[in-house]
Amino acid sequence: MYSVLLEPTNEQAKNFLESKLRKELIVIFADCSINYVGRATSKADNASRLIILKSDGTVIVHESTKREPLNWQPPGTEVSVFLIDGNLIIRATRRRPKEVLEIFLKKIYYITSSYINDGEFQIVGRELDIVDKVIKNPWIIEDGFKVIGREYATPYGKIDLLGVDSRGNYVVIEFKRAKAGLQAVSQLYRYYMYFVEIYGSKVRGILVAPDITSHALDLLKKLGLEFLKLDLSKQVSLVQQY
């Protein structure tokens, strides 16, 4: 199920890594320096760090703080180990985009390797789940609202939900699971303008979110769009229109 190697020599480490790479989940705690060249360029001086090598090619390097790694390489990366002049080097290369991450191991404290079998994982509360709920209960938007399509494709992006209101207007709806900002308004406006160009004035644009920033609300009103406050994490009955 798992192996632990304490303070291995470079030779031992190299053999161990090569036998486990692409097969198991490897964790290395070591002093190392790191170079990355690709979409950007970075350099990390020698320090102790935690290195994770996943079986899908993912490489993750963590320091003592933050959720985000210091350096990384995404899934699909080719990982290999070299011993050059007695120095152990992990090289992780990606083709597209062309990116190279090199970890120079100065002192290895430990290496572990383990089999992992992923388990079931479920998550709810995403934007998707909100749209689901509205499709099943269109009255949440307003009386007489009817759904035409979901993820409706236009040249300027996909509309979360497209419908018609009781007076026959097209209704373009953009959902946000958290407080909506300027970007959400711009996004809705892109879809809205596309429909206005085609159907003229018989079009409405509604931003549906639990909240909206002050500047975003200003912009939204100026552009002739509407805001519908909807917090499905609380109660649907708390719906309120602005």
Added chain:
Amino acid sequence: MYSVLLEPTNEQAKNFLESKLRKELIVIFADCSINYVGRATSKADNASRLIILKSDGTVIVHESTKREPLNWQPPGTEVSVFLIDGNLIIRATRRRPKEVLEIFLKKIYYITSSYINDGEFQIVGRELDIVDKVIKNPWIIEDGFKVIGREYATPYGKIDLLGVDSRGNYVVIEFKRAKAGLQAVSQLYRYYMYFVEIYGSKVRGILVAPDITSHALDLLKKLGLEFLKLDLSKQVSLVQQY
């Protein structure tokens, strides 16, 4: 510098964790199930996973693939360990937003704890670095271009770079380090419209990026904006205007 605990009892694990929490970098490989309730809600069935507890309160849970953790809690989280009915539980609670992550440890294979001293880290090639370069070499935009301000604040967002051209027009510039899409065009348009409202027609909007998607270019042209191809990862002399 580091400690390794192999297949500890729950009591041993609890004592060890409590002595190291908030002080060192802890790595646990264990069978566990996980519940998360907060901005969303998730549930992970029992499976073997890698758990990282950082000294700043960060919690990260990895499975066998992907760069992104299955579950996590950002820095500043309060982490505690409980032994209830012989079951070891790690609870990570955050105040704002209110979020709780609970890890139910079923079988612990190993725990390690290590001191980490972060090292120097430098990175270049970000959008920031491109703007830096253009500020020092304004001719890159065009002959006679003069910089007025950087990160210029408007109610509708911060303009990357504001300047004037040789004919006295305001020039609003948005930079993208990678291929620009619809969102980048909308963003520039927001800033551009704000200036148009104030200064009328003596305003230009330029999107500066190494490339642009086809639909984004269509939209940009329709909105009366300009695109400047600039790839500083290659050569400044490769500048080309569309």
Added chain:
DNA sequence: GAATCTATATCGTGC
């Protein structure tokens, strides 16, 4: 704390 934006974003989906 609120708002805004970048990121080596990553990831999923649809064409």
Added chain:
DNA sequence: GCACGATGTAGATTC
């Protein structure tokens, strides 16, 4: 493979 948008985005910056 490209384009587009969501993410429990995280993280930095500014106000």
